[in-house]
Amino acid sequence: MELSGGEILVQCLIDEGVEYIFGYPGGAVLHIYDALFKQDKVKHILVRHEQGATHAADGYARSTGRPGVVLVTSGPGATNAVTGIATAHMDSIPMVILCGQVPMAVIGSDAFQEADISGITRPCVKHNFLVKDVTKLASTIKKAFYLATTGRPGPVLVDIPKNLTDPRIKIPYDYPKSVTLRSYNPHVKGHRWQIKKAVDMLIAAKRPMFYTGGGIVQGEASAELTELTQLLGYPITNTLMGLGAYPGTDKQFVGMLGMHGTYEANMAMHECDVLFAAGARFDDRITGIIAEFCPHAKIIHVDVDPSSISKNVRVDIPVVGEVKPVLAEMIELVKACDQKPDAGALAQWWKQIDDWRSLDSLGFDRTTDIIKPQYVVEQLWEMTKGDAYITSDVGQHQMWAAQFYKFDKPRRWINSGGLGTMGFGMPAAIGTKLAFPDADVFCVTGEASIQMCIQELATARQYRTAINIVNLNNGYMGMVRQWQEFSYGSRYSQTYLETLPDFVKLAESYGHAGIRIDKRADVRDALEEAFRQKDRTFFLDFHTDPTENVYPMIEAGKAQHEMRLAPGVNPDTELA
Amino acid sequence: MKCASPPASTPTRSLPKPMSHIISILIENESGALARVAGLFSARGYNIESLTVAPTQDATLSRMTLVTSGNPEIIEQITKQLNKLIDVVKLIDISESTHIERELMMVKARAVNAGREEIMRLTKIFRGNILDVTPTTYIIEITGEKSKLDAFLSTVGEENIIEVVRSGITGILRGERGLAV
Numbered sequence: 001m002e003l004s005g006g007e008i009l010v011q012c013l014i015d016e017g018v019e020y021i022f023g024y025p026g027g028a029v030l031h032i033y034d035a036l037f038k039q040d041k042v043k044h045i046l047v048r049h050e051q052g053a054t055h056a057a058d059g060y061a062r063s064t065g066r067p068g069v070v071l072v073t074s075g076p077g078a079t080n081a082v083t084g085i086a087t088a089h090m091d092s093i094p095m096v097i098l099c100g101q102v103p104m105a106v107i108g109s110d111a112f113q114e115a116d117i118s119g120i121t122r123p124c125v126k127h128n129f130l131v132k133d134v135t136k137l138a139s140t141i142k143k144a145f146y147l148a149t150t151g152r153p154g155p156v157l158v159d160i161p162k163n164l165t166d167p168r169i170k171i172p173y174d175y176p177k178s179v180t181l182r183s184y185n186p187h188v189k190g191h192r193w194q195i196k197k198a199v200d201m202l203i204a205a206k207r208p209m210f211y212t213g214g215g216i217v218q219g220e221a222s223a224e225l226t227e228l229t230q231l232l233g234y235p236i237t238n239t240l241m242g243l244g245a246y247p248g249t250d251k252q253f254v255g256m257l258g259m260h261g262t263y264e265a266n267m268a269m270h271e272c273d274v275l276f277a278a279g280a281r282f283d284d285r286i287t288g289i290i291a292e293f294c295p296h297a298k299i300i301h302v303d304v305d306p307s308s309i310s311k312n313v314r315v316d317i318p319v320v321g322e323v324k325p326v327l328a329e330m331i332e333l334v335k336a337c338d339q340k341p342d343a344g345a346l347a348q349w350w351k352q353i354d355d356w357r358s359l360d361s362l363g364f365d366r367t368t369d370i371i372k373p374q375y376v377v378e379q380l381w382e383m384t385k386g387d388a389y390i391t392s393d394v395g396q397h398q399m400w401a402a403q404f405y406k407f408d409k410p411r412r413w414i415n416s417g418g419l420g421t422m423g424f425g426m427p428a429a430i431g432t433k434l435a436f437p438d439a440d441v442f443c444v445t446g447e448a449s450i451q452m453c454i455q456e457l458a459t460a461r462q463y464r465t466a467i468n469i470v471n472l473n474n475g476y477m478g479m480v481r482q483w484q485e486f487s488y489g490s491r492y493s494q495t496y497l498e499t500l501p502d503f504v505k506l507a508e509s510y511g512h513a514g515i516r517i518d519k520r521a522d523v524r525d526a527l528e529e530a531f532r533q534k535d536r537t538f539f540l541d542f543h544t545d546p547t548e549n550v551y552p553m554i555e556a557g558k559a560q561h562e563m564r565l566a567p568g569v570n571p572d573t574e575l576a
Numbered sequence: 577m578k579c580a581s582p583p584a585s586t587p588t589r590s591l592p593k594p595m596s597h598i599i600s601i602l603i604e605n606e607s608g609a610l611a612r613v614a615g616l617f618s619a620r621g622y623n624i625e626s627l628t629v630a631p632t633q634d635a636t637l638s639r640m641t642l643v644t645s646g647n648p649e650i651i652e653q654i655t656k657q658l659n660k661l662i663d664v665v666k667l668i669d670i671s672e673s674t675h676i677e678r679e680l681m682m683v684k685a686r687a688v689n690a691g692r693e694e695i696m697r698l699t700k701i702f703r704g705n706i707l708d709v710t711p712t713t714y715i716i717e718i719t720g721e722k723s724k725l726d727a728f729l730s731t732v733g734e735e736n737i738i739e740v741v742r743s744g745i746t747g748i749l750r751g752e753r754g755l756a757v
């Protein structure tokens with residue numbers, strides 16, 4: 001088969017099994033768009049801004065586990081994609097970005113719409129390629145998908161000069177079946193002896209704690225994690241990225257940990273004697289000040305990326321490998337082991353944890369007429385029976401979604417944790433809905449975040465992706481305002497949003513439906529209305545308490561057990 | 577020795593004294609490979625004292641020698657992060673085993689009157705060569721460990737030195753062991 005470079009690209013995508021490609025055209029990719037036009041296997045989703053393309057592809061990837069694919073033109077198309085690429089990179093999301101480039105002959109001449117996108121993205125991709133020869137195109141695409149999806153996943157960018165896709169130059173096409181790179185051999189199985197040591201240490205623990213994260217979700221290891229945790233009967237917490245990796249409604253789950261984690265999760269971290277970490281990277285949002293992090297604990301850490309291990313916190317037993325096979329091996333070893341966990345010590349430990357739990361650190365005022373944002377999320381969870389896909393943006397609303405929607409399954413919670421990219425939620429919801437057209441997809445957002453990619457409402461309309469938007473509209477950049485309240489004497493510098501659009505009219509002008517909700521009593525009805533109408537996008541504009549804060553909070557410079565609790569919540573009196 | 581101050585995020589449980597490490601790297605001879613290494617160091621706040629690169633007998637590979645410093649935790653992260661770069665095929669911290677290190681230096685020195693004899697004598701003692709002679713200058717070539725080159729410069733005296741160019745350190749392991757694919 002003889003194909004042009006543009007046709008080769010499209011054929012590679014077909015051979016890779018790519019369903020959707022999210023993109024935006026321009027001069028440098030015209031040949032590729034012409035090749036796309038002539039086929040109907042790969043569906044192109046036209047976004048309204050290249051950032052939207054990357055987030056939509058990212059939402060597709062997070063919800064399915066398959067790589068998201070993006071196509072953008074050179075120069076401004078490519079630079080517009082950078083925020084979304086960096087977002088995927090920080091959260092280790094598989095993504096392949098195809099990017100037009102000016103023709104080889106003019107690279108380096110400041111040609112029209114030239115940007116050194118390989119140079120620009122080098123620090124925020126897993127790898128990137130500048131293809132210089134059309135005969136290398138297919139093998140490079142194969143490498144890109146291989147790198148993006150194996151080991152620690154991440155975005156891979158392929159920069160394609162326009163002359164390589166020239167329709168007049170045809171060459172034989174052959175998509176490689178497999179690829180090996182002498183410089184890249186990700187670890188899969190963990191070291192047997194290390195795993196054995198880890199199991200022995202876990203079984204001997206008196207106050208054990210499981211701390212797991214996004215790696216369990218990415219590594220498809222929820223079943224193994226759940227089995228191991230329940231086999232041992234130990235408490236477990238998840239990071240923001242790990243929510244759903246272990247069932248959120250199970251009694252062994254003590255809630256999210258970290259800056260806005262529950263009291264019980266952070267206290268159990270602080271007091272545990274053996275910490276089992278898997279697929280989590282000891283991020284500063286969870287450690288608090290490092291010197292006082294888990295002061296009594298021996299630490300076991302399973303991660304596929306050796307550089308995640310002992311990066312921020314020294315660990316005692318490192319296991320380099322993928323969580324799925326490592327956890328499976330641990331289950332076998334625990335079952336075969338003569339030693340059993342010390343039941344008395346464990347009972348005492350659980351009693352302590354239940355005491356912490358009884359503090360109800362996520363409690364909020366349920367009596368007000370004004371809408372409490374937590375209430376909206378709680379109702380959403382009840383209504384959807386915890387089974388919807390929830391995407392989110394960045395801010396207080398994101399934390400409330402994480403705290404109050406109890407995810408029982410992995411890949412249902414889709415948010416930007418590492419980079420914290422406002423504007424992520426709505427396009428990510430579109431990508432998710434395309435992947436699961438029959439599922440309920442809600443984007444829990446804030447009035448500031450949603451405006452960062454608001455133009456994608458048009459994309460949602462064009463492709464009839466019936467997503468629902470739950471706008472927790474507090475009229476503030478609430479998360480920043482909260483910091484200003486706590487740490488800057490309530491000087492609300494530039495965090496009040498004075499001229500907000502009428503979101504209902506805005507949604508309607510894009511062809512969607514919208515409702516504004518001001519009273520707590522109307523919350524459930526509005527949600528039900530959106531839930532009932534499965535064939536259109538609803539924009540639910542909840543006007544919530546503008547002064548509400550996210551609790552608990554580990555403030556800057558504090559240790560994990562020094563949480564600021566909601567007014568009126570006091571561990572000393574309650575637990576006496 | 578220059579010491580990088582550790583980035584804010586490094587472990588603080590134990591901080592032994594930073595020391596110099598010589599890391600030898602085999603890396604794909606691809607465009608951008610050098611930029612990936614240099615970018616890694618600047619992005620993560622690591623210190624590069626010197627860096628040399630040249631192709632190997634196998635034209636698809638380059639060999640880099642990188643001198644860096646930091647406490648053991650930082651060096652561990654540096655080697656892990658370097659290994660994580662897709663273009664890096666293999667690396668070894670040769671300063672952890674017996675090895676030979678060499679640096680080449682060329683010095684343009686002011687050589688007039690009695691100084692001409694004196695510098696010639698010093699060059700001989702340091703086993704250097706004089707590569708170029710003018711009525712007022714010499715260019716001297718010296719190879720050796722860093723400390724030897726430093727010693728030569730301080731003996732010649734700053735007031736007599738017009739220009740110094742140093743290659744940066746390269747090194748190789750002693751014995752059978754080596755760095756190869």
Ligand SMILES: Cc1cc2nc3c(=O)[nH]c(=O)nc-3n(C[C@H](O)[C@H](O)[C@H](O)COP(=O)(O)OP(=O)(O)OC[C@H]3O[C@@H](n4cnc5c(N)ncnc54)[C@H](O)[C@@H]3O)c2cc1C
Nearest residue numbers: 213214215219239240258259260279281304323417418420
């Ligand atoms: C406003 C805001 C507030 C936040 N507050 C909190 C908070 O209170 N609590 C909190 O937890 N986070 C919070 N975050 C998120 C935080 O910034 C980090 O993104 C998050 O803690 C990282 O999660 P993780 O450790 O699970 O790592 P991830 O970023 O998910 O990394 C996954 C780890 O698993 C490894 N891995 C991947 N695949 C595999 C595999 N197959 N096998 C083995 N290992 C694998 C990777 O190498 C990596 O080390 C907040 C973010 C924002 C924006």
Ligand SMILES: Cc1ncc(C[n+]2csc(CCOP(=O)(O)OP(=O)(O)O)c2C)c(N)n1
Nearest residue numbers: 395396397422446447448449476477478479
């Ligand atoms: C692109 C981007 N710019 C700035 C920030 C810093 N930031 C974090 S939260 C936030 C406010 C978000 O406001 P809103 O979307 O209304 O959410 P709320 O906190 O009010 O729920 C800002 C500005 C960010 N995370 N991303």
Ligand SMILES: [Mg+2]
Nearest residue numbers: 446447476478
């Ligand atoms: Mg807001």
